Amino acid sequence: SSTPNTDTADGTGGAGAANAASPVTIQVGFENTNEEPIGQAVEKWAELVEEQSGGTMKLELFANSALGSKSELIDQMVMGENIITIADGAFYADYGLPDMGILYGPFFFDTWEDVWTLLDSDWYADECEKLKEKGLTILASNWIYGERELMTKSKVVTPADIKGKKIRLASSQIYVEGFNALGATAVPMALGDVYTSLQNGTLDGVENPLSTLYGQSFQEVAKYILMTGHIKNFTTWCIGTDFLNTLSAEQQELLYSTAEEAGLYNNELQEQADEEYRQMLVDAGVEITELTDDQLAEWKEAAQPFYEMGDTFGWSEGLYDTVQAAMGK
Amino acid sequence: MNTPVVMMVIALLVLLFMKVPVFASVLGASIVYFVMSPGINSAVFAQQAITGAESVTLLAIPFFVCAGVLMNYTGVTKRIMDFCSVLTGRMYGGLSQVNILLSTLMGGLSGSALADAAMEAKMLVPEMEKKGISKSFSTVVTAASSMITPLIPPGIGLILYGCIANVSIGKLFVAGIGPGLLLCITMMFMVSLISRKRKYLPLRTTKMTGDMFWSSFKPAILPLCLPIIIIGGVRLGIFTATEAGAVAIAYSLLLGILYHDLSAKQFAQGLQETLTTTSSIMLIVAAASTFSWILTKEMIPQQFTEWMINVIDNKWVFLVAVDVFLIIVGMFVEGNASMIVLVPLFAPAAAAYGLDPIHFAMVFIFANAIGAFTPPMGTLMFVACGVTECKTKDFIKEAVPFYLLLAGCLLALTFVPVFSTGLVNLIY
Amino acid sequence: MKKVLDALVKVEAVLAAAILVILIACTFFGVLARYLFNSPFTWEEEVQVACMVWITFLAAPVAFHTKSHVAIEILVDAFPQKVQRVIEVLIMILMYAILIYFFFRSLEFISVLARTGRKTPILMAPYSVIYGVAPVSIILMLISYTYETVKKVFLTPAQNEKEEA
Numbered sequence: 001s002s003t004p005n006t007d008t009a010d011g012t013g014g015a016g017a018a019n020a021a022s023p024v025t026i027q028v029g030f031e032n033t034n035e036e037p038i039g040q041a042v043e044k045w046a047e048l049v050e051e052q053s054g055g056t057m058k059l060e061l062f063a064n065s066a067l068g069s070k071s072e073l074i075d076q077m078v079m080g081e082n083i084i085t086i087a088d089g090a091f092y093a094d095y096g097l098p099d100m101g102i103l104y105g106p107f108f109f110d111t112w113e114d115v116w117t118l119l120d121s122d123w124y125a126d127e128c129e130k131l132k133e134k135g136l137t138i139l140a141s142n143w144i145y146g147e148r149e150l151m152t153k154s155k156v157v158t159p160a161d162i163k164g165k166k167i168r169l170a171s172s173q174i175y176v177e178g179f180n181a182l183g184a185t186a187v188p189m190a191l192g193d194v195y196t197s198l199q200n201g202t203l204d205g206v207e208n209p210l211s212t213l214y215g216q217s218f219q220e221v222a223k224y225i226l227m228t229g230h231i232k233n234f235t236t237w238c239i240g241t242d243f244l245n246t247l248s249a250e251q252q253e254l255l256y257s258t259a260e261e262a263g264l265y266n267n268e269l270q271e272q273a274d275e276e277y278r279q280m281l282v283d284a285g286v287e288i289t290e291l292t293d294d295q296l297a298e299w300k301e302a303a304q305p306f307y308e309m310g311d312t313f314g315w316s317e318g319l320y321d322t323v324q325a326a327m328g329k
Numbered sequence: 330m331n332t333p334v335v336m337m338v339i340a341l342l343v344l345l346f347m348k349v350p351v352f353a354s355v356l357g358a359s360i361v362y363f364v365m366s367p368g369i370n371s372a373v374f375a376q377q378a379i380t381g382a383e384s385v386t387l388l389a390i391p392f393f394v395c396a397g398v399l400m401n402y403t404g405v406t407k408r409i410m411d412f413c414s415v416l417t418g419r420m421y422g423g424l425s426q427v428n429i430l431l432s433t434l435m436g437g438l439s440g441s442a443l444a445d446a447a448m449e450a451k452m453l454v455p456e457m458e459k460k461g462i463s464k465s466f467s468t469v470v471t472a473a474s475s476m477i478t479p480l481i482p483p484g485i486g487l488i489l490y491g492c493i494a495n496v497s498i499g500k501l502f503v504a505g506i507g508p509g510l511l512l513c514i515t516m517m518f519m520v521s522l523i524s525r526k527r528k529y530l531p532l533r534t535t536k537m538t539g540d541m542f543w544s545s546f547k548p549a550i551l552p553l554c555l556p557i558i559i560i561g562g563v564r565l566g567i568f569t570a571t572e573a574g575a576v577a578i579a580y581s582l583l584l585g586i587l588y589h590d591l592s593a594k595q596f597a598q599g600l601q602e603t604l605t606t607t608s609s610i611m612l613i614v615a616a617a618s619t620f621s622w623i624l625t626k627e628m629i630p631q632q633f634t635e636w637m638i639n640v641i642d643n644k645w646v647f648l649v650a651v652d653v654f655l656i657i658v659g660m661f662v663e664g665n666a667s668m669i670v671l672v673p674l675f676a677p678a679a680a681a682y683g684l685d686p687i688h689f690a691m692v693f694i695f696a697n698a699i700g701a702f703t704p705p706m707g708t709l710m711f712v713a714c715g716v717t718e719c720k721t722k723d724f725i726k727e728a729v730p731f732y733l734l735l736a737g738c739l740l741a742l743t744f745v746p747v748f749s750t751g752l753v754n755l756i757y
Numbered sequence: 758m759k760k761v762l763d764a765l766v767k768v769e770a771v772l773a774a775a776i777l778v779i780l781i782a783c784t785f786f787g788v789l790a791r792y793l794f795n796s797p798f799t800w801e802e803e804v805q806v807a808c809m810v811w812i813t814f815l816a817a818p819v820a821f822h823t824k825s826h827v828a829i830e831i832l833v834d835a836f837p838q839k840v841q842r843v844i845e846v847l848i849m850i851l852m853y854a855i856l857i858y859f860f861f862r863s864l865e866f867i868s869v870l871a872r873t874g875r876k877t878p879i880l881m882a883p884y885s886v887i888y889g890v891a892p893v894s895i896i897l898m899l900i901s902y903t904y905e906t907v908k909k910v911f912l913t914p915a916q917n918e919k920e921e922a
């Protein structure tokens with residue numbers, strides 16, 4: 001359509017492709033702050049888009065969920081709004097792609113190399129295709145969100161140590177069942193309530209990337225971190241398929257390539273930040289324990305029951321083996 | 330601001346003053362924007378207006394409204410009133426002092442100024458008149474002192490603000506105590522002065538004996554424990570500020586059973602009152618989330634902050650400007666509605682000035698609340714006058730010293746942050 | 758007609774009250790389950806949020822009967838009675854327009870949810886059902902609003918008194 005939208009700061013919907021006079025604006029919503037690596041890398045992405053499009057495309061950034069919660073944004077994207085948001089497989093699992101959830105099971109990946117191999121596989125491409133049919137297109141998946149570690153009030157080394165311990169998890173079936181399978185008592189709770197709950201013993205522990213653990217000041221109330229890296233948390237940026245189709249082929253290509261490039265920048269920042277946070281946690285008196293290969297094997301072993309719960313999650317037949325094979329294992 | 334946004338704001342004002350219910354006015358204004366912006370999918374309108382009701386934090390509203398209503402039915406209020414009479418018995422103003430102290434202590438049980446004003450106008454004002462205190466003065470004291478109730482935790486204003494501006498509600502609860510007590514003490518002092526002049530005599534001339542104290546204090550102990558349970562429970566992390574509301578309901582039911590005062594019929598009546606109050610607030614909240622989605626999408630808060638910082642470069646001037654602006658808005662717009670629309674604009678600006686979020690929250694909440702006591706749109710004034718059949722004209726004349734007192738307290742809160750933040754820093 | 762409408766309001770009120778009781782109970786026992794028995798309800802938040810949506814919308818028509826919806830009356834009430842009646846009719850037209858627009862937009866929104874099949878993460882309850890209360894409630898709001906306004910604007914005070922009695 002050619003709506004004569006004179007005052008478009010929004011350039012939405014039909015105003016899309018050929019309109020050179022007013023730039024195509026896309027709004028990017030995410031939960032992180034501007035200071036976190038993700039926040040800085042999105043800014044980089046916006047710069048890249050502006051530069052490489054010669055000013056004909058523009059990303060408007062909304063940190064701290066200012067544009068709305070993730071599910072709200074995704075519904076809006078399906079309705080054709082000009083929005084991009086950050087989301088990961090645990091979310092897509094709840095969104096009707098149950099198989100994606102397995103990537104966020106405990107101890108699924110051994111190394112980040114495994115992650116990158118999987119992202120290049122046909123299996124992953126198929127999943128993205130299914131998501132596209134549901135109205136969402138993934139622009140880039142190579143963004144490291146962090147490696148999730150286990151922080152506890154008393155020292156934990158082996159799976160036996162967390163038996164019955166109350167560990168806080170985000171309210172998602174995959175996360176919750178993952179820790180229940182390891183023998184802990186999973187407590188879904190809003191992140192904002194965790195500090196006091198750790199302090200008074202309602203919780204025994206919490207898991208998250210080091211940056212979040214430090215950002216929430218949990219080091220004041222829990223003194224042990226086990227470097228489990230139980231989830232290699234990569235995340236993705238997605239856009240509404242309908243809106244994407246209103247853009248020209250070059251514009252679409254530009255979004256894909258810049259998202260990927262900014263992702264590499266993000267991963268560099270994440271790596272630096274991880275080092276810094278680790279040091280700050282140590283300085284705050286936290287004891288950080290690395291796992292030996294044998295101990296890691298023990299945790300992997302303990303996580304196995306989770307991968308036999310396919311019926312609970314609605315996974316495809318033999319999903320675990322399929323995905324392992326896609327990683328070349 | 331582009332044309333659709335300007336038209337939306339105009340539509341909002343027109344609808345509001347045409348007596349269209351507030352929630353429908355806000356929805357109507359948003360409709361204007363959506364109709365004028367054909368590029369935006371209009372289903373987003375419904376998405377925001379429906380999911381706007383979806384907030385775990387705001388569960389506290391039905392909970393604390395319900396707890397407050399149940400307290401009135403269980404005879405808890407009566408026990409606390411007897412205790413207040415003993416405490417303030419020797420002060421000039423007699424039942425006026427009881428009225429103020431009762432609002433303060435009931436503040437720990439109820440989150441709503443309106444409920445408090447309605448209850449005390451019904452229960453206390455006739456008694457005050459019998460003691461020779463004029464109807465208009467009694468009504469004014471009732472309405473003014475009920476402003477203390479939502480400041481003492483729990484309070485709906487504190488909950489709403491915390492939820493919108495993303496400030497810890499547990500901390501806001503603690504922060505409200507300082508301003509609440511400040512208002513209570515200064516108001517008692519002022520009422521004492523006025524009463525001395527008018528010969529509104531104390532309830533008794535004898536000194537308070539230990540016996541007297543104990544016999545009135547004992548029945549009030551359990552009800553007075555609730556605020557301690559709430560603050561303590563939240564502070565220790567046993568339950569969240571939201572869950573505290575459910576605990577408060579359970580506690581008031583327990584007291585009802587203990588005192589044999591709550592019938593099934595009263596319980597049903599209490600639920601009914603809770604539902605209509607909750608729905609009328611939550612519909613405004615939900616409608617406003619469509620409105621504020623539009624503001625966010627158009628990046629109005631950022632533009633507003635930028636503009637504000639350009640115009641005013643001093644944080645104290647900014648605070649005073651906010652005070653004046655909110656009092657004027659409060660004269661015309663119902664408090665919860667103005668809070669929902671304005672907090673997203675002002676909170677980021679306050680942060681940009683480097684103001685402490687708790688300090689700013691208390692200034693905002695207090696300034697926003699004053700409007701309920703002033704004409705033309707003073708909900709507290711209407712409720713109190715409605716129950717006591719006091720004429721608005723007489724009310725306003727009698728209220729002048731109270732307006733000055735409120736303005737003084739607001740200035741104190743504005744320029745002395747420690748009233749708001751002191752206790753929070755001590756406890757947290 | 759009046760009987761049918763009163764019964765309708767009663768049903769809504771009872772249903773909303775039942776949901777309020779569920780909400781209170783689930784939150785209170787949720788605290789006990791987590792704090793005393795170490796086994797939190799994983800589904801608690803989903804139920805709470807759904808209850809809140811249902812209470813807001815189910816009690817909204819009832820709030821028309823109890824006159825709980827706030828409005829700014831100062832300006833309109835300053836006009837003479839006859840003018841006020843004209844304005845009341847104007848308000849009625851606006852209310853219809855607003856609620857009917859909301860009704861159709863909410864159907865659109867629900868149909869998007871039905872298409873994507875989004876469900877709550879733990880109980881797997883479809884969002885189309887949770888939010889589906891809105892369009893139903895809007896219809897009920899239209900009915901309640903009409904009922905109350907007709908009573909107020911078109912009946913004489915004497916008739917009104919008879920109605921109340």
Ligand code: NA
Pocket residue numbers: 435436437438439440441478479480481482483484
């Ligand atoms: Na209170």
Ligand code: NA
Pocket residue numbers: 428429431432449470471472474475
């Ligand atoms: Na009072």
